[in-house]
Amino acid sequence: MRSSVPLTNLPQPLTSFVDxxxxxxxxxxxxxxHRLLVLTGAPGTGKTRLALRVAADLGGGYRDGAYLIGLAxxxxxxxxxxxxxxxxxxxxxxxxPILDVLREFLRHKRALLxxxxxxxxxxxxxxxxxxxxxxxxxxxxVTSRERLRLRGERELIVPPLxxxxxDRVLTRAALADYAASALLLARVAEWRPDLTIADxxxxxxxxxxxxxxxxxxxxxxxxxxMELFRPHELLQRLERPLDVLTGGARDLPAxxxxxRSVLEWSYRLLDPAEQRLFCxxxxxxxxxxxxxxEAVCTxxxxxxxxxxxxxxxxxxxxxxxxxxxxxxxxxFGMLETIREYARELLAASGEMDATEARHAAxxxxxxxxxxxxxRRAEQCVWLERLERELGxxxxxxxWCAGEPGGETGIRLAAALVxxxxxxxxxxxxxxxxxxxxxxxxxxxxxxxxxxxxxGAGALAFQQSxxxxxxxxxxxxxxxxRELGNxxxxxxxLVVQESVMRNRGELAPARALAEEGxxxxxxxxxxxxxxxxxxxxxAYGASSxxxxxxxSLAEESAAGFRQVGDRWGMNHALYLLAAVARVLGDDSAxxxxxxxxxSCARELGYTWGLGLALYEAATLARDRGQxxxxxxxxxxxxxxxxxxxxxxxxxxxxxxxxxxxxxxxAAVRAAQLLGAAERFREENAAPVVPFYLASYERAVAxxxxxxxxxxxxxxxxxGRTLLIDEALAAAQALAAELGxxxxxxxxxxxxxxxxxxxxLTERQLEVLRLLMAGRSNHAIAEALxxxxxxxxxxxxxxxxxxxxxxxxxxxxxxTWALTHGLVPAAPGxxx
Numbered sequence: 001m002r003s004s005v006p007l008t009n010l011p012q013p014l015t016s017f018v019d020x021x022x023x024x025x026x027x028x029x030x031x032x033x034h035r036l037l038v039l040t041g042a043p044g045t046g047k048t049r050l051a052l053r054v055a056a057d058l059g060g061g062y063r064d065g066a067y068l069i070g071l072a073x074x075x076x077x078x079x080x081x082x083x084x085x086x087x088x089x090x091x092x093x094x095x096x097p098i099l100d101v102l103r104e105f106l107r108h109k110r111a112l113l114x115x116x117x118x119x120x121x122x123x124x125x126x127x128x129x130x131x132x133x134x135x136x137x138x139x140x141x142v143t144s145r146e147r148l149r150l151r152g153e154r155e156l157i158v159p160p161l162x163x164x165x166x167d168r169v170l171t172r173a174a175l176a177d178y179a180a181s182a183l184l185l186a187r188v189a190e191w192r193p194d195l196t197i198a199d200x201x202x203x204x205x206x207x208x209x210x211x212x213x214x215x216x217x218x219x220x221x222x223x224x225x226m227e228l229f230r231p232h233e234l235l236q237r238l239e240r241p242l243d244v245l246t247g248g249a250r251d252l253p254a255x256x257x258x259x260r261s262v263l264e265w266s267y268r269l270l271d272p273a274e275q276r277l278f279c280x281x282x283x284x285x286x287x288x289x290x291x292x293x294e295a296v297c298t299x300x301x302x303x304x305x306x307x308x309x310x311x312x313x314x315x316x317x318x319x320x321x322x323x324x325x326x327x328x329x330x331x332f333g334m335l336e337t338i339r340e341y342a343r344e345l346l347a348a349s350g351e352m353d354a355t356e357a358r359h360a361a362x363x364x365x366x367x368x369x370x371x372x373x374x375r376r377a378e379q380c381v382w383l384e385r386l387e388r389e390l391g392x393x394x395x396x397x398x399w400c401a402g403e404p405g406g407e408t409g410i411r412l413a414a415a416l417v418x419x420x421x422x423x424x425x426x427x428x429x430x431x432x433x434x435x436x437x438x439x440x441x442x443x444x445x446x447x448x449x450x451x452x453x454x455g456a457g458a459l460a461f462q463q464s465x466x467x468x469x470x471x472x473x474x475x476x477x478x479x480x481r482e483l484g485n486x487x488x489x490x491x492x493l494v495v496q497e498s499v500m501r502n503r504g505e506l507a508p509a510r511a512l513a514e515e516g517x518x519x520x521x522x523x524x525x526x527x528x529x530x531x532x533x534x535x536x537x538a539y540g541a542s543s544x545x546x547x548x549x550x551s552l553a554e555e556s557a558a559g560f561r562q563v564g565d566r567w568g569m570n571h572a573l574y575l576l577a578a579v580a581r582v583l584g585d586d587s588a589x590x591x592x593x594x595x596x597x598s599c600a601r602e603l604g605y606t607w608g609l610g611l612a613l614y615e616a617a618t619l620a621r622d623r624g625q626x627x628x629x630x631x632x633x634x635x636x637x638x639x640x641x642x643x644x645x646x647x648x649x650x651x652x653x654x655x656x657x658x659x660x661x662x663x664x665a666a667v668r669a670a671q672l673l674g675a676a677e678r679f680r681e682e683n684a685a686p687v688v689p690f691y692l693a694s695y696e697r698a699v700a701x702x703x704x705x706x707x708x709x710x711x712x713x714x715x716x717x718g719r720t721l722l723i724d725e726a727l728a729a730a731q732a733l734a735a736e737l738g739x740x741x742x743x744x745x746x747x748x749x750x751x752x753x754x755x756x757x758x759l760t761e762r763q764l765e766v767l768r769l770l771m772a773g774r775s776n777h778a779i780a781e782a783l784x785x786x787x788x789x790x791x792x793x794x795x796x797x798x799x800x801x802x803x804x805x806x807x808x809x810x811x812x813x814t815w816a817l818t819h820g821l822v823p824a825a826p827g828x829x830x
Contacts, residue, residue: 007065009087010055010114018161018183020050026156027054031112031139034154035132038118038142041158042318042335043262044217047143048116050158055114055141062139064109072117077124084113084131099127103134110137119145119317120269126150145266146317157318160214160335164206167796169762171199180209183216187223195226203762203783204231207792211238213335218259242341263341266319273299277310278319279349282342283359286391287323287333295362296355325388360396360408363389367415374418375527377564380603386419397432406439411448417455421462422567424606424643430459442475447488450479454492461499462607464646466683469499490520490528497535502647504686510539527568530559534572541579542689550579566599570608573599577615578690581622589619607648610639614652618694621659627738630659634734637727642801646723647685650676653730654687658698660733666705667714668733673699674718675726766793770812 027050030037039047055066069087074080085091085102088111092098115128125148132138132152142148147155161180164170175181184205188195197205208231212218225234242260270278280297281288288296294307311332314320319338323331334342346352366389373382386393393416400409413429413436420429433456440449453476461469473496480489493516500509513535520528537552553576560568577592593616600608617632637652654676660669680686687695703711718726762783769779780790801812 009067010052011068018179018186020046020161020179023050023156023158024054024057027051027141028058030154030156031058031141034152035139036128036142036148036150036153037140038144038147038153038155039158040144040147040155040316040318042160042215042321042338043145043266044215044259045158045160045318046216047158049216051114051116051141051143055112058112062110062112064111066112066114068114068116070116071121074121077121077127080115080121080124081127084115088113099130103131106131106135106138108137109135111139113138113140115140115142117144118142118148119266122146122148145269145319146313161209161216161219163209163214166203166206166210166792167762169765170202170206172197172202175202175205178206178209180212180214180219181206184209184219184223187220188226191223192227201231204235208235208238211235211336213337215259215335215337217262218337221259240340242337242344259337260341263338266317267341267345270314270317270319273306273310274313274317275345277307278314279342279346280351280355281314281320281332281334282339282346283352283355283395284333284392285395286389287331288389288392289329289331292362292392293332296358298358327384329388331388356395356399357403359392360399360403360412363392363396364408364412364415367393367412367419371415371418374422375563375565375567379422379565379567383419383422383604386416387423397436401435401439403439406436407448409436410440410446410452412436414448414451414455417451417458421455421458422603422605426459426462426644430456430463433459443479445479445482447483447485450476450483450485450488450492452476453479454495457499458495461495461502463644464683464685466499466503466647466685470503473499486519486523487525490516490523490525493519494528494531494535497532501535501538502688503684506539506542506689510536513539526559526563527565530556530563530565530568530572533559534568534575537572537575537579538690541575541582546579546583550576550583553579566603567605567608570596570599570603570605570612574608574611574615577612577619581615581619586619586623589615593619606639607643607645610636610643610645610648610652613639614648614655617652617655621655626659630656630734630736631738633659634731634738637730637734641727646679646727647683649727650679650685650723651688651691653727654691654695654698656730656734656737658694659737661698661701661705665733665737666702667710668729669698670702670706670711670714671718671721672726672730672733673702674715675721675723676718677715678719678721679723679726763793763797766790767797767812770794770797 027037027039031054039051041047052068055068058066065088067087069084071080071083074083081099081102085098085105088102088105090098090102090105092101118124122144128140128142128148129150132140147153161183162178164175164178164181168174172185175185185197188197208222209219212222222234222238225237229237242263267275267278276299277293277297281293283296284292290308290311293311297307299307299310311320315322315332320332320334323333325331343352346355367386370382370386373379393412396412397409400406400412403409413433416429417433420426420432433452437449437452437456440446440452442449442453453472455476457469457472457476460472473492477489477492477496480492493512497509497512497516500512503509513532516528517532517536519525520532533552534556537549537556540546540549540552553572557569557572557576560566560572573592573596577589577596580586580588580592593612596615597609597612599605600612613632613636617629617636620626620632621629633652633656637649637656640646640649640652653672657669657672657676660666660672702714706714721729765783766779769782774782776790776794779794783790798812
């Protein structure tokens with residue numbers, strides 16, 4: 001029989017609802033076509049509140065009522081039917097099973113049942129199927145951390161709330177455009193109506209929402225703390241949100257009064273194998289593949305094959321997210337708040353170090369497997385794979401820093417040399433290699449040590465630390481010779497020859513090139529043959545044997561093309577373009593430049609792009625197009641600055657000064673050449689012979705244009721400039737002299753980064769203040785942001801314009817000047 005109960009028991013919410021327009025519409029549409037809908041999602045995403053709101057909106061659509069059945073207190077799945085029956089007013093009759101009575105009662109009813117928190121009674125799912133089959137007009141809406149896996153079931157994953165864009169200028173009003181920050185504002189207004197939120201606090205509140213992953217429960221738990229802490233103080237405390245998010249409203253269930261309690265609730269529902277995997281997944285940074293999970297995570301008393309099943313269970317239970325990359329790769333990851341909780345449990349279990357050791361071993365093996373392919377046809381695929389795993393590679397290197405003996409660290413760092421080199425992570429790679437080498441015996445007969453020494457030298461050389469590079473590479477070559485490893489020695493000779501050639505030691509450098517060519521021929525190393533053919537071609541160009549240099553450059557480009565190495569093609573084509581230009585074959589030079597640029601862009605090789613743009617600029621200068629030449633020299637300089645290569649940057653500066661010698665800017669051109677001379681003297685890096693003639697012509701022209709006395713004075717001023725000052729001045733001159741119309745080339749050739757329009761308003765503000773010399777602390781004060789927020793903005797700016805390393809600020813300044821930006825006026829943000 002049925003007791004007297006109303007047609008609904010849906011609670012009237014005491015707080016406002018921040019509408020999820022998309023999800024609400026999807027739920028209504030799904031309920032119109034399906035009788036079983038399960039809302040799943042991570043803990044704290046607001047599944048219950050969303051279900052109640054949609055049910056209230058549907059109103060009279062269910063003539064026989066809508067009921068909320070709270071299952072959180074239920075411990076035994078067998079009691080689920082009793083709870084449903086009691087809620088809709090059905091009582092047991094005699095000896096009849098309660099399920100039979102409930103079925104009979106609901107058989108002809110058009111009603112909606114909301115079964116809330118079903119995850120811990122999931123074994124009762126067949127009873128739900130029984131009810132739906134017996135009651136054709138019944139609709140059931142379930143909230144659960146996992147699906148019921150019933151026929152006819154539809155699932156809708158409830159994501160965290162949309163987050164405000166940190167890269168735009170935010171005001172209090174703008175926060176209302178994003179559900180996460182709108183919820184925060186609404187709860188603050190309800191909790192403390194007298195608390196005023198100023199526009200200046202808006203960026204920090206946005207950062208708070210990000211730190212909380214957009215989880216509605218976490219946001220709700222944060223609001224009471226705003227009585228005690230100012231926004232920037234609260235943001236600092238949220239470095240460990242699980243320790244802060246406590247003290248929710250007393251009318252909330254006990255498990256929802258702290259975020260930790262919510263996560264503990266979910267964790268307790270896992271079986272032991274799932275719990276163990278959940279904890280171990282915390283070692284992954286930035287997500288991971290299934291293969292990585294199976295290699296790193298171990299389950300006691302279970303076969304390795306069961307790891308995939310446990311992973312799927314954690315995805316099903318909304319504790320792990322599944323994402324598909326653009327190339328179809330499937331990756332798994334956690335929200336940061338959930339990952340922090342998992343790391344705590346892993347540390348408490350005593351398994352942290354062992355799990356991190358397996359993690360480091362796996363990614364070392366991955367990096368070593370990738371390394372041979374980074375100079376082959378598959379290089380783009382492998383470079384992208386390493387880029388995707390960069391968070392994990394960094395985490396592995398961090399663990400390796402404390403490993404006794406340092407063997408894994410030097411293996412991993414050495415395997416990543418070419419990735420760091422091509423993708424422009426020169427400063428980071430160099431620091432990582434130096435750290436790894438500091439933990440090992442450099443004299444050891446070890447392939448990893450030999451490769452690490454040569455790699456550290458290559459990165460140091462690319463950053464213009466020529467003397468340091470020379471010493472490191474010499475040590476590395478000696479190790480490879482001791483090991484008798486011909487393959488390793490070939491690469492070491494490539495680097496050593498480049499360093500010595502750029503130090504002006506041409507005779508010994510050429511001897512190294514010839515040794516490398518002979519060795520490569522002997523063992524059939526096609527890549528080595530192509531490279532040393534390129535090196536010998538460069539000597540031919542420097543000595544004036546241009547016909548032979550052109551033939552060898554073409555042969556080298558063909559060799560690199562055969563092995564599929566776009567890096568080598570870029571270099572060989574750059575040289576081919578230069579030689580063809582000097583020989584007067586402009587069409588061949590233009591074609592080679594275009595292909596060299598294409599290779600660099602396809603590879604994401606910023607430095608190689610700088611080479612191609614430099615030769616295109618030189619070609620424009622020689623063809624009497626000074627405005628185009630100045631613009632291209634500026635773009636080339638920006639590319640070289642982005643990877644921190646000051647030597648090539650100075651070469652670009654000299655090329656630009658040669659253009660300036662033909663312009664009213666002759667005095668500034670002479671100053672730039674004076675600064676370049678000082679830099680070359682201090683770094684033992686003379687002008688490359690191939691470009692010496694044009695350099696000397698520019699000097700002679702300047703002497704005539706401004707007179708000997710004026711030239712000497714300008715040159716002396718230039719020698720007083722710091723190199724960063726000179727490079728910034730060069731970019732300003734390039735922007736002034738360049739043809740800004742430029743056949744629309746800026747949009748195409750924006751140095752592997754977007755044009756200024758690709759930076760948001762906030763990023764442009766931060767960049768202008770960086771140009772004005774402001775520290776992060778000063779920028780934070782000027783823009784009323786937290787320093788952490790400023791650090792994130794700066795990192796995003798650097799990432800967008802592909803700046804890295806210790807000279808990133810100077811490189812960002814030169815990039816900004818190239819694109820017509822001006823620094824902020826001292827004393828006031830723009």
